[in-house]
Amino acid sequence: xxxxxxxxxxxxxxxxxAPVLQDGAKAAAVEGSFADPVQEARARTLQRQxxxxxxxxxxxxxxxxxxxxxxxxxxxxxxxxxRSDDQIKDYLKARYGDxxxxxxxxxQATWLLWLAPFLVLGAAGGVAWLAxxxxxxxxxxxxxxxxxxx
Amino acid sequence: MIGExxxxxxxxxxxxxxxMANAGILGAQPANDTARRxxxxxxxxxxxxIVLAFGALTFAYLQSDFSxxxxxxxxxxxxxxxxxxxxxxxxxxxSMLLWMLVMALYTGAIAIAGxxxxxxxxxxxxxxxxxxxxxxxxxxxxSSPFLRFDPTPFEGxxxxxxxxxxxxxxxxxxxxxxxxxxxxxxxYAAAALIVGLxxxxxxxxxxxxxxxxxxxxxxxxxxxxxxxxxxxxGWGGFWFWDAxxxxxxxxxxxxxxxLHSALATEARGAFRTWTLLLAIGGFSMSLIGxxxxxxxxxxxxxxxxxDPTRGLFILILIALAVGGALALFAWRAPSLQGGAAFEPVSxxxxxxxxxxxxxxxxxxxxxxxxxxxALDAMTGQxxxxxxxxxxxxxxxxxxxxxxxVPLGPRLAWRKGNLKEAMKPLYPALGxxxxxxxAVLAIASPKSLAGAGAFAMAGWLLGTSVxxxxxxxxxRMAGFAAAIAHAGLAxxxxxxAGTTVWRSEALAVVxxxxxxxxxxxxxxxxxxxxxxxxxxxxxxxxxxxMDGDKVTATMRPEQRIxxxxxxxxxxxxxxxxxxxxxxxxxxxxxxxxxxxxxxxVSPLAPLIWLGALVMALGGALSLAGRLRVRAPEPKAAAxxxxxxxx
Numbered sequence: 001x002x003x004x005x006x007x008x009x010x011x012x013x014x015x016x017x018a019p020v021l022q023d024g025a026k027a028a029a030v031e032g033s034f035a036d037p038v039q040e041a042r043a044r045t046l047q048r049q050x051x052x053x054x055x056x057x058x059x060x061x062x063x064x065x066x067x068x069x070x071x072x073x074x075x076x077x078x079x080x081x082x083r084s085d086d087q088i089k090d091y092l093k094a095r096y097g098d099x100x101x102x103x104x105x106x107x108q109a110t111w112l113l114w115l116a117p118f119l120v121l122g123a124a125g126g127v128a129w130l131a132x133x134x135x136x137x138x139x140x141x142x143x144x145x146x147x148x149x150x
Numbered sequence: 151m152i153g154e155x156x157x158x159x160x161x162x163x164x165x166x167x168x169x170m171a172n173a174g175i176l177g178a179q180p181a182n183d184t185a186r187r188x189x190x191x192x193x194x195x196x197x198x199x200i201v202l203a204f205g206a207l208t209f210a211y212l213q214s215d216f217s218x219x220x221x222x223x224x225x226x227x228x229x230x231x232x233x234x235x236x237x238x239x240x241x242x243x244x245s246m247l248l249w250m251l252v253m254a255l256y257t258g259a260i261a262i263a264g265x266x267x268x269x270x271x272x273x274x275x276x277x278x279x280x281x282x283x284x285x286x287x288x289x290x291x292x293s294s295p296f297l298r299f300d301p302t303p304f305e306g307x308x309x310x311x312x313x314x315x316x317x318x319x320x321x322x323x324x325x326x327x328x329x330x331x332x333x334x335x336x337x338y339a340a341a342a343l344i345v346g347l348x349x350x351x352x353x354x355x356x357x358x359x360x361x362x363x364x365x366x367x368x369x370x371x372x373x374x375x376x377x378x379x380x381x382x383x384g385w386g387g388f389w390f391w392d393a394x395x396x397x398x399x400x401x402x403x404x405x406x407x408x409l410h411s412a413l414a415t416e417a418r419g420a421f422r423t424w425t426l427l428l429a430i431g432g433f434s435m436s437l438i439g440x441x442x443x444x445x446x447x448x449x450x451x452x453x454x455x456x457d458p459t460r461g462l463f464i465l466i467l468i469a470l471a472v473g474g475a476l477a478l479f480a481w482r483a484p485s486l487q488g489g490a491a492f493e494p495v496s497x498x499x500x501x502x503x504x505x506x507x508x509x510x511x512x513x514x515x516x517x518x519x520x521x522x523x524a525l526d527a528m529t530g531q532x533x534x535x536x537x538x539x540x541x542x543x544x545x546x547x548x549x550x551x552x553x554x555v556p557l558g559p560r561l562a563w564r565k566g567n568l569k570e571a572m573k574p575l576y577p578a579l580g581x582x583x584x585x586x587x588a589v590l591a592i593a594s595p596k597s598l599a600g601a602g603a604f605a606m607a608g609w610l611l612g613t614s615v616x617x618x619x620x621x622x623x624x625r626m627a628g629f630a631a632a633i634a635h636a637g638l639a640x641x642x643x644x645x646a647g648t649t650v651w652r653s654e655a656l657a658v659v660x661x662x663x664x665x666x667x668x669x670x671x672x673x674x675x676x677x678x679x680x681x682x683x684x685x686x687x688x689x690x691x692x693x694x695m696d697g698d699k700v701t702a703t704m705r706p707e708q709r710i711x712x713x714x715x716x717x718x719x720x721x722x723x724x725x726x727x728x729x730x731x732x733x734x735x736x737x738x739x740x741x742x743x744x745x746x747x748x749x750v751s752p753l754a755p756l757i758w759l760g761a762l763v764m765a766l767g768g769a770l771s772l773a774g775r776l777r778v779r780a781p782e783p784k785a786a787a788x789x790x791x792x793x794x795x
Binding site: 028029030033049051056057058059062064097098099100101102103104109110112113114116117118120121124125128131132133135136138139141142 | 385387390391392393420421424490491492493494498499502503505506507509510511513514517518521525529531532533534535536537538539542543544547564565656657658659660663736737743745
């Protein structure tokens, strides 16, 4: 089985050994993209964290809407001006509100949003713990009655 | 004429569903055989009239009978046959009729199979009758698909082009089989509460085939929806945490919890009331999902024509169904309580933990979906809950659940031994370790999250293989569970591969230009015009190059659907089975130059393959269940034994 698993892993792994071939890549970059890959990566990451305001839950990185294109331009302009990621996000948040951030900020109106899943996890865990301890007592009392072959 | 026939059938079905509701609930009493016979007959009649109504609507679509408003709005004469048929349910009115058709199928199955004894069956039919009546009233008063259109247009408006696609055509029936299947589990749970002990004892066993069918079809439906989004939307993504996707994920999570909790109820009489509550919860999630999608509370390709009265009606329906069931639960459940006795290290505890994590992950999806709506309604503040939220809340909770998955089936009921259970699983830990090392050594860029996902997948796959080898020839249930759990691992590999290691290229290309993405080199050869039956397309020819040799040509497309005046991008995907090369044609930049997006998604096909494997596990479990009752058990056995090899 181990050999079989290894073969599978290698097969899967082969898909990641991915050298980027650059032979004669003559396609032009889309207007406004950075020549510097670090800056370009920053722009893409930021674009993914910002919501296209007129679309259905898409980020500005993946929207064809004209507004998304404008916002991409704005982000790239600010990166070119040397602003930090947080500064850019704050700038956009001041202009468009929390709605533009894909990740809702943790603040008074949203603490319940962030905590709720973990509160439920804790509550469900607590109920389960009670159920287990009750079942354990029941099992112990069954054992003490010498009914062991259940 | 055909429209009136359909409308009349719906009215008859409504009358029969009311008879079924009454007779069914009366038939829950011990000595009321007459009522039970009436309920059975009403169920059959209900089935026939719903099939008639659905047939009438389908016929109208096939004939392009534009005197019916829904046909005129969703079909054209030029629409290919398959999309004339799928157009039946690709709009609000028709999809509600599809819901009824599936409900009629389940009702018929409940009546004919008669699982769980006559009293449980009658009570379950009674509850199905109540639900059917409520939905039929909804259809007749707010969303009849048989309304006339005056004057009758010469040509229809046509189906939303995004939905003119095989995946989108199959997605709603699959999903509805899941949603409505949960209504059958709900009906059995309510029946158990109505009937009470001792006759309610077998309800979990009786409802199991329905739970399994619901779960299998939900799994397929969600996977189909995700696959459709992947190849249609043109951004290489497969899950967007869109409210509509979430609406289908929530019932799936609860249904999964229900399937596991019901195991303990069935085998050990444990968690009786909890399982009942989950059955109620699962269907509640289906209803809430339907409300979200149909009411216009959220907008998406699914919100056909949103209408506040419909939303209000569904909200009332939710309140009645869920409220009624919970009241029944509060009243009757205490009498059903059975004291379960088990040690903290036991399969029971593992199933409880499964439920704890599934409920919490469902809570994350629930809150993430509804919180923005509630906040907006109460304070007017608009926030977005996007993928990062789920990455922080849902992902770790679900990931923790995955770690425990292999242990459950290995521990004995009542009192297990962790050391003994772990011993045969050590090789799987080895596989997980090798996976981490392999990923960190080979994959670029280095990613700890990716390595973690691979370790988990290795652990799950390894333990599943061990389990399958051990269970060869043993009971079906364990084998089926191992397959389903392996499916989780396969999907996880796909999700990790695509999310962490996807590479992409975005460029403006003219004829002859080359573009590199991942290990591939592409050459753009220009655009040609294509005329479809109901669209005009512009198709790119893009060569996949090996040096100067062309190894393949891919043809992504931009289509304009003439009747609807809508642009649709058709992606071109070339897969090795373990890696997708994905091309989407962007906009026309003039002078024969176009934007082109290319993605290389490692392991992407595994996302949906894993879902299929999970569904296969469910199907094997279902086959094992039904085999017990089949007259010739030998017929199925050799096939299953081969599958076990």
